[in-house]
Amino acid sequence: MTKILLNGEETEVLAANVMALIEQIGIDPRKVAVERNLEIVPKSAYVATPIEAGDRFEIVHFVGGGD
Amino acid sequence: MTEPTAALSPDTWTVAGRTFSSRLIVGTGKYKDYAQNAAAARASGAEIVTVAVRRVNLTDPNQPMLMDYVKQDEFTYLPNTAGCFTGEDAVRTLRLAREAGGWNLVKLEVLSDPKTLYPDMEETLRSLKLLVKDGFDVMVYCSDDPVYAKKLEEAGACAIMPLGAPIGSGLGIQNRVTLRIIIENAKVPVLVDAGVGTASDAAVGMELGCDAILMNTAIAEAKDPIRMAVAMKHAVIAGREAYLAGRMAKKLYADPSSPLAGLI
Numbered sequence: 001m002t003k004i005l006l007n008g009e010e011t012e013v014l015a016a017n018v019m020a021l022i023e024q025i026g027i028d029p030r031k032v033a034v035e036r037n038l039e040i041v042p043k044s045a046y047v048a049t050p051i052e053a054g055d056r057f058e059i060v061h062f063v064g065g066g067d
Numbered sequence: 068m069t070e071p072t073a074a075l076s077p078d079t080w081t082v083a084g085r086t087f088s089s090r091l092i093v094g095t096g097k098y099k100d101y102a103q104n105a106a107a108a109r110a111s112g113a114e115i116v117t118v119a120v121r122r123v124n125l126t127d128p129n130q131p132m133l134m135d136y137v138k139q140d141e142f143t144y145l146p147n148t149a150g151c152f153t154g155e156d157a158v159r160t161l162r163l164a165r166e167a168g169g170w171n172l173v174k175l176e177v178l179s180d181p182k183t184l185y186p187d188m189e190e191t192l193r194s195l196k197l198l199v200k201d202g203f204d205v206m207v208y209c210s211d212d213p214v215y216a217k218k219l220e221e222a223g224a225c226a227i228m229p230l231g232a233p234i235g236s237g238l239g240i241q242n243r244v245t246l247r248i249i250i251e252n253a254k255v256p257v258l259v260d261a262g263v264g265t266a267s268d269a270a271v272g273m274e275l276g277c278d279a280i281l282m283n284t285a286i287a288e289a290k291d292p293i294r295m296a297v298a299m300k301h302a303v304i305a306g307r308e309a310y311l312a313g314r315m316a317k318k319l320y321a322d323p324s325s326p327l328a329g330l331i
Contacts, residue, residue, distance in 0.1 A: 007122040031134050041166075061167060062168070065118055067094065067260065067281075
């Protein structure tokens with residue numbers, strides 16, 4: 001298990017890379033964007049981007065919003 | 068017989084190389100659910116919808132998603148930075164939006180006071196420069212200050228979006244003079260963003276000569292949002308046509324419409 005900060009919450013995950021993390025959460029990877037330690041993780045790099053202890057991840061998507 | 072001028076060429080507007088026929092942009096917030104939201108957006112005839120970027124709900128990843136209702140093959144998504152109070156937050160949010168959606172047309176808003184939701188113009192200008200350098204096409208929510216509007220344009224904004232009244236207030240267009248000055252001096256599209264409460268407000272905004280209007284609450288918080296969306300569609304068209312037609316001169320006294328000659 002790797003301890004990371006995921007969307008502001010301390011979490012322990014089994015996933016070894018970003019693609020596995022998204023699958024573990026159960027969301028469609030095409031509908032989200034991922035930031036790791038303040039850097040954007042391109043969709044093409046989900047598998048190649050490892051998850052290391054202490055990483056700070058943000059996983060976001062589009063929601064309704066106006067101004 | 069001459070053809071009506073309206074039939075000669077389609078009345079479109081262009082922002083950052085993208086051309087649209089609808090001059091109404093609608094927000095996707097405050098609706099009962101995404102289904103109602105999508106129905107209202109369709110009824111409004113809008114081609115662009117604003118969207119926000121937020122954290123995925125990790126505890127319930129099966130919640131309904133905006134993308135499943137307000138679909139990207141139907142609407143151009145305009146990601147915004149609503150809720151951002153610093154330039155760094157805004158840039159970070161829009162980089163994520165660009166990655167999620169794969170496009171670079173965005174709406175920048177950097178707010179200051181949570182009570183008025185007035186834009187922090189100093190921080191907005193600074194953020195704009197960061198985003199332009201990063202390759203974004205930035206439509207900028209701003210105050211109705213003609214000096215700042217000019218600065219935004221010079222810094223590379225692809226559209227200027229002054230408020231007509233505070234966000235979500237529904238007060239109607241409170242600043243016709245400053246909006247008109249901004250419109251006359253801008254070389255990029257000017258959109259009235261925020262302040263519209265009902266259809267006549269949208270018509271007033273369009274009659275001032277702005278290129279388009281952005282609204283959310285006026286539709287979402289109407290008792291019948293779908294019907295108000297239809298009203299807004301017509302109001303924007305009516306205001307635009309009136310602007311193009313050129314209104315009559317105002318006079319202090321009456322001027323009869325029937326001829327005085329030939330009276331019995």
